[in-house]
Amino acid sequence: MKIQRIATTPIEGMKPGTSGLRKRVTEFAQGHYLANFVQSVFNAVRPPEGFGGVTLVVGGDGRYFNAEAIQTVIRIAAANGVERLLVGAGGILSTPAASCVIRKHKAFGGLILSASHNPGGPDGDFGIKFNAANGGPAPEKITDAIYAETLAIKEIRTLDTPDIDLNQIGSHRLGDTQVEVIDPVADYVELMRELFDFPALRAKFASGLTFAFDAMHAVTGPYAHAIFERELGAPAGTVRNGTPLPDFGGHHPDPNLVHAKELLDLMMSADAPDLGAASDGDGDRNLIIGRGIFISPSDSLAMLAANAHLAPAYRNGIAGVARSMPTSGAVDRVADKLGVPCYETPTGWKFFGNLLDAGRITICGEESAGTGSNHVREKDGIWAVLLWLSILAARGQSAAEIAKEHWATYGRNYYTRHDYEGVDTSAAQGLMSALEARLRGLVGTTVGGRRVAMADNFSYTDPVDGSVSKNQGLRIVFEDGSRIVYRLSGTGTTGSTLRVYIERYEADPARLAQETQEALADLIATADELAGIRERTGRAQPDVIT
Numbered sequence: 001m002k003i004q005r006i007a008t009t010p011i012e013g014m015k016p017g018t019s020g021l022r023k024r025v026t027e028f029a030q031g032h033y034l035a036n037f038v039q040s041v042f043n044a045v046r047p048p049e050g051f052g053g054v055t056l057v058v059g060g061d062g063r064y065f066n067a068e069a070i071q072t073v074i075r076i077a078a079a080n081g082v083e084r085l086l087v088g089a090g091g092i093l094s095t096p097a098a099s100c101v102i103r104k105h106k107a108f109g110g111l112i113l114s115a116s117h118n119p120g121g122p123d124g125d126f127g128i129k130f131n132a133a134n135g136g137p138a139p140e141k142i143t144d145a146i147y148a149e150t151l152a153i154k155e156i157r158t159l160d161t162p163d164i165d166l167n168q169i170g171s172h173r174l175g176d177t178q179v180e181v182i183d184p185v186a187d188y189v190e191l192m193r194e195l196f197d198f199p200a201l202r203a204k205f206a207s208g209l210t211f212a213f214d215a216m217h218a219v220t221g222p223y224a225h226a227i228f229e230r231e232l233g234a235p236a237g238t239v240r241n242g243t244p245l246p247d248f249g250g251h252h253p254d255p256n257l258v259h260a261k262e263l264l265d266l267m268m269s270a271d272a273p274d275l276g277a278a279s280d281g282d283g284d285r286n287l288i289i290g291r292g293i294f295i296s297p298s299d300s301l302a303m304l305a306a307n308a309h310l311a312p313a314y315r316n317g318i319a320g321v322a323r324s325m326p327t328s329g330a331v332d333r334v335a336d337k338l339g340v341p342c343y344e345t346p347t348g349w350k351f352f353g354n355l356l357d358a359g360r361i362t363i364c365g366e367e368s369a370g371t372g373s374n375h376v377r378e379k380d381g382i383w384a385v386l387l388w389l390s391i392l393a394a395r396g397q398s399a400a401e402i403a404k405e406h407w408a409t410y411g412r413n414y415y416t417r418h419d420y421e422g423v424d425t426s427a428a429q430g431l432m433s434a435l436e437a438r439l440r441g442l443v444g445t446t447v448g449g450r451r452v453a454m455a456d457n458f459s460y461t462d463p464v465d466g467s468v469s470k471n472q473g474l475r476i477v478f479e480d481g482s483r484i485v486y487r488l489s490g491t492g493t494t495g496s497t498l499r500v501y502i503e504r505y506e507a508d509p510a511r512l513a514q515e516t517q518e519a520l521a522d523l524i525a526t527a528d529e530l531a532g533i534r535e536r537t538g539r540a541q542p543d544v545i546t
């Protein structure tokens with residue numbers, strides 16, 4: 001088959017962010033934009049002996065432009081000599097399922113087409129990222145190499161062939177490449193069956209455990225129907241919004257209290273089931289709400305780590321935990337009690353990869369609604385839900401009782417994140433650099449009634465390979481352990497998103513049941529004053545509070 005070599009020129013602005021390249025669909029669909037990036041990935045990761053003998057996994061979250069983009073990826077992969085492609089039927093693979101398939105089939109890596117929790121549709125977002133052989137997002141040295149290639153690219157290799165039919169499971173030949181269209185759900189379900197006690201969970205559902213899962217018209221629908229309803233016998237209707245739609249039904253597939261409001265309302269009502277959960281566009285994030293109680297992602301991480309031994313996979317304990325720097329310190333207290341190490345990494349799942357590969361940690365998570373374990377190298381929404389269901393089943397208590405006992409044992413890290421979205425980029429950068437310039441001078445002074453113990457721009461040295469990642473967020477830590485962290489998001493596509501993370505630890509048993517925003521009110525005011533958020537951004541309120 002004749003390989004087409006199409007001349008092209010570099011396109012600016014393709015630096016991968018927190019999780020791959022994310023842009024508007026309109027930008028991705030223009031000219032050679034997508035093809036330039038995909039070819040740059042192949043240029044960056046090509047082994048010296050080429051891609052012969054290499055298996056690559058390809059799938060996406062089914063959002064608008066997924067279907068066209070995946071055909072482009074297949075042609076470019078074939079023209080670059082990849083021997084075998086495993087493609088999810090319908091172009092679908094949730095992000096954790098892609099990680100599972102890469103690992104199970106010992107693939108060289110994979111290309112995941114997703115903009116995760118960002119909105120979809122013709123005016124929405126699209127994204128693409130490369131995952132390595134461990135199943136995890138490419139580390140910075142690879143994303144830097146991909147970016148360098150985007151600035152040097154001269155030609156795209158592709159084929160002039162008709163689209164592959166991805167609707168049927170089966171095998172196709174494309175030049176020298178074998179394209180295998182696989183069931184996107186099967187390998188993942190098998191892995192979950194190994195980690196959890198499905199018969200025990202099935203018995204709990206049979207004896208009345210109630211559950212609502214909102215798939216938000218995103219990729220987890222087919223996985224959730226298969227696992228919760230078919231494998232575990234939860235009644236039909238347990239999974240809501242379970243059909244993936246290219247525009248997510250016009251909703252924002254971000255499982256937080258704003259975008260999963262319907263589920264929140266249900267869980268706060270008299271008809272609430274025992275557990276409510278939701279997942280995002282590509283199935284890696286999760287939202288957990290017990291009857292009458294929202295469990296924040298940071299608390300969820302801590303509670304999962306504390307109770308993981310109740311699921312078969314973690315019966316013998318955990319080796320260690322990790323959390324991203326802005327995630328609350330709740331899990332640190334659990335690690336301390338368990339006598340295992342706790343690592344603090346920059347935001348981005350890719351930073352957990354080395355720790356997981358080295359066996360230093362078993363469970364990790366982030367405030368941005370991601371939790372996962374060493375079973376794959378991505379955060380995993382359905383896994384988190386299965387672990388919560390396992391804990392409810394084993395302890396025979398409600399989520400609210402489990403949370404209250406947890407806080408009584410460890411104290412409570414009151415925690416909130418305030419997001420200011422679509423802020424003018426120069427205003428956002430101005431805010432960050434002005435604050436950074438003042439950090440040193442803040443130490444030892446009193447701000448908002450609290451003495452500043454430490455203030456810095458977080459820098460991380462990976463304990464496994466020694467790589468250093470600088471500029472990972474400005475943190476101001478007070479003498480009483482309270483903390484304010486400022487970061488600019490690396491996943492947005494319009495202007496800049498300023499994230500402000502606020503945390504205070506409370507050990508007084510009489511003060512563990514406060515409303516979060518009230519418990520943090522003085523620190524929230526301090527955070528605004530310290531950085532001049534109002535003056536610099538013109539915003540009186542955050543757009544999203546989680």
Ligand code: G16
Pocket residue numbers: 018019115116117280284285324347348349350366368370488489490491492499
């Ligand atoms: C991605 C990353 C996460 C990160 C999150 C938020 O999540 O995989 O590790 O915590 O973005 O990043 P930021 O604060 O830079 O927007 P996802 O679910 O979008 O892939």
